[in-house]
Amino acid sequence: MVNVKIQGLTPIAKGVRLDVLEMIRAAGSGHPGGSFSAVEILVELYWKIMRIRPDEPDWEDRDRFILSKGHACPALYSVLARRGYFDPAELLTLRKFNSRLQGHPDMSKLPGLDASTGSLGQGLSLACGISHGIRLNSRDSRVYCLLGDGELQEGNIWEAAMTASHYDLKHLTVIVDRNRVQLDGHVSDVMEIEPLVDKWLAFGWDVIVADGHSFISLEKAFEHCSETEFPSVIIANTVKGKGVSFMENTCIWHGKCPDEKEYEAAIEEIQGGLS
Secondary structure, three states: OOOOOHHHHHHHHHHHHHHHHHHHHHHOOOOHHHHHHOHHHHHHHHHHHOOOOOOOOOOOOOOEEEEOOHHHHHHHHHHHHHOOOOOHHHHHHOOOOOOOOOOOOOOOOOOOOOOOOOOOOOHHHHHHHHHHHHHHOOOOOOEEEEEEOHHHHOHHHHHHHHHHHHOOOOOEEEEEEEOOEEOOEEHHHHOOOOOHHHHHHHOOOEEEEEEOOOHHHHHHHHHHHHHOOOOEEEEEEOOOOOOOHHHOOOHHHOOOOOOHHHHHHHHHHHHHOOO
């Protein structure tokens, strides 16, 4: 954790969005929509919540983070660079040949990553295993796992949810990026996942709903999760493409690179908004 007041997180989030846009533009490909919806969640975790040492990324007592929705890695890469895990100049190598910044996170290449992800539905199983291992080794580190809401259509998410409850993995917190849009359209049209609160409760989890773009709301939710005796899940209501009006609430920008005109318009909106 670092000593940054909540109001100081907003310019950091704006900077992360600008990084994401520039990275994807330089790469010619990437996933802006789901990266933008997760920005405040990641900033809250890495600046206020998680116990980490960027200058000692393999510190044994660190908290762990699993980006199960691995396609949103541009936002995570920006956060890691801004927290000091590597030189921010490297961000513009996203998806380039021999780059450490792969299109999905590869923990064998980049410091600060606790799992290689991208195959949707598998991150929670990894988080369960890591959390169980930490407990068996009598450590008190917490494990955080960010899921996409479209990912909750995967059956192994619920197998992992059952596992976490069975083994009382109270140091595990899931955050659902509930932006309601996936690759092919709105989540409710592809396959409805509601009622989410009731489902997680039925699997033995502590559940709290938060505004995924409010640092105040997120901080209260994480504080709640740190005090529960059950595995916990924050259903974070977010907006796909948050911060750029023409990218918001549409699947078109799930995995699309902006052209020059769109790029300039997006830069202008991000620089002028979210204050």
